[in-house]
Amino acid sequence: MDTVTIINALVSGLLTGLVYGLSALGLSVIFGVIRIVNFAHGELMVLGMFMALLLFRWFGLDPLMAVPIGAAVLFAIGYALQHFVVRRVSYLPDHMQFLLLAGIAIMLVSGCLVIFGPDAQGVQLDYALDSFAIGNLIIDKVRLYAAIAAVAVASALLAFFKYSSTGRAIRACADNYLGAKVVGLNVDRLYALTFGIGAACIGAAGCIILLLVQVHPYLAPAYTLLAFVVVIVGGMGSLFGALLGGMLIGVSEELASVVLQPSMKTAFSFALLIVVLLLRPQGLLGRVAR
Amino acid sequence: MNDLTPFGRAALLAFAALLLAVPWIASGYVLSVSIICLYLAYMGQAWNLMLGFAGLLSIGHALFVGLGAYTSGYLFTKLGVPPAVGVVAAVAVAMAMGSIIGYLGFRFAIGGVYFALLTIAFSEFVRILLDHAKFLGGTEGMFLPVSQESRRGVDLVNLRGSTEMYYYVILALAAGAFLMCRALLNGRVGYYWRAIRDNPEAAEAVGVDIFRFRMYAVLLSSGMAGVAGVFYAFYYNNLFPEQVLGIERSIEVTLAPIVGGVGTLFGPIFGAFILTPMGELLTEAVEGFKQSGLIAKNVKTDGVKLMFWGLAVALIVLLKPKGLWPWVCERLRLVKPPGQRG
Secondary structure, three states: OOHHHHHHHHHHHHHHHHHHHHHHHHHHHHHHHHOOOOOOHHHHHHHHHHHHHHHHHHHOOOOOOOHHHHHHHHHHHHHHHHHHHHHHHOOOOHHHHHHHHHHHHHHHHHHHHHHHOOOOEOOOOOOOOOEEEEOOEEEEHHHHHHHHHHHHHHHHHHHHHHHOHHHHHHHHHHHOHHHHHHOOOOHHHHHHHHHHHHHHHHHHHHHHHOOOOOEOOOHHHHHHHHHHHHHHHHOOOOHHHHHHHHHHHHHHHHHHHHHOOHHHHHHHHHHHHHHHHHHOOOOOOOOOOO | OOOEOHHHHHHHHHHHHHHHHHHHHOOHHHHHHHHHHHHHHHHHHHHHHHHHHHOOOOOOHHHHHHHHHHHHHHHHHHHOOOHHHHHHHHHHHHHHHHHHHHHHHHHOOOOHHHHHHHHHHHHHHHHHHHHHOHHHOHHHOEEOOOOOHHHOOEEOOOOEEOHHHHHHHHHHHHHHHHHHHHHHHHOHHHHHHHHHHHOHHHHHHOOOOHHHHHHHHHHHHHHHHHHHHHHHHHHHOEEOHHHHHOHHHHHHHHHHHHHHOOOOOOHHHHHHHHHHHHHHHHHHHHHHHHHHOOOOOOOOHHHHHHHHHHHHHHHHHHHOOOOHHHHHHHHOOOEOOHHHOO
């Protein structure tokens, strides 16, 4: 095990981790504002991946160019999901809401299974095997592009929350639900928007990650769990935490697969999740748990 | 029994008689579907004990089933220990895992949905470990030896015999679980559990040791799942980590109690007997449509069944969050109204 291999693994883990982070951002936004644990997270992501796959097959569209379309469609799905379904169960205890989303997750993943079949399918890009070399350091072109796209979308999201009035209104809802209602914000609409924005993040991440992995329906539960790991490690509801958690998990997965075995890398993430849940349940950057 | 109306009592007796008579009146296919029904009813009871009684959501029950299955399977194949003895070890291992999760979860005050995530994390972690455990077969699977002649007759010590025997074993387990939960729910523990479920702070304030009673719920539930694991191992005779411990298995366990009614005694049984036959009918219908060309041949039949199950859960949570059983009870007047109970 030489240093170059380790550094290469570090860099590639960091880049992949940024895409994980973007996806986890979607989970974090939804949880941070609506206080709903979106158990259908990975399923929405796989939906985005399949959409990018179809766009590539039908029109030869690069998955990176499919990001706006994937994000827009997932935004609509997320908005509708909150407006027509999730909103109606807000009076139920947390675990019932969780189970509702689990039911939706099963429907989505088995729908994908019925339509697309169980086999892994990917896109063949002409630059798929290209890479940049900086000294001994080798960076895959696709991985770098994916990371840049993920950072671009994440920055757009952060800017939206920081500077736009709608973004500020959504933050107001998250900070003080009653106060937001008192000052006349349309909380129901803002919640639906938030779910839509979260889902759009997930859709964008789905399109981007198709550059790196082949898609099949059973990825969905794995991505749900991965996003939970990322968000819990980074801190539920903290947006920078999600990105940081993503990079951390990306690096630890990559290192685990170099040092141990590739198939052990997820076990490593779950072990990390258990440790963080026990020692710092609010996550690395999270505020003290509610 | 005392709470039942005469009609309810008759319905219960008729249902019990029907269950006992199934092997006499039904063919091999119906019998094996009935076994799945009863298995899910039993597991539903175990899962419901945690969420419905004590308010603890687990999405990791396949872990306890898997530990029970692998423990008894390993003892049988490698050391020749019969399952009648192996079940003790299986329950012990499942309960040990339950106590680890429970201890960590409750001591570190991991509440609500986070506790569910802890159960998922442990379950997935162990599944990946089993994938790499060569001595347990790893991804190639563990196979329990079974001979043609052992498929006849009854050998309860080795859990080998006809399909009818497996049916009665799982029927006895499901009935036993039902009676045990009924006794627990009507006893002191049941009241403590429900107090903890409805308001942990208030329960603690009046002196209920919530840590201890939550642990009881987890231990009992994981032990029951461990027994189910032994049945699973010796009924199917092959174990793959992906199939036994996959998260789909953990979710499958939750379906029957959710549809029947979380927190009700008969709900898990009712849910299992609604969902499983409907799933089978749907499978038959899809296969039929495929034959007649209405649906493309390459459509995964399993996917359609799962879609139906997902839809069922979503609709139940949306429309009847208390489950179908309380509603059926009221409609058919199976239970006396609260005022008229002796």
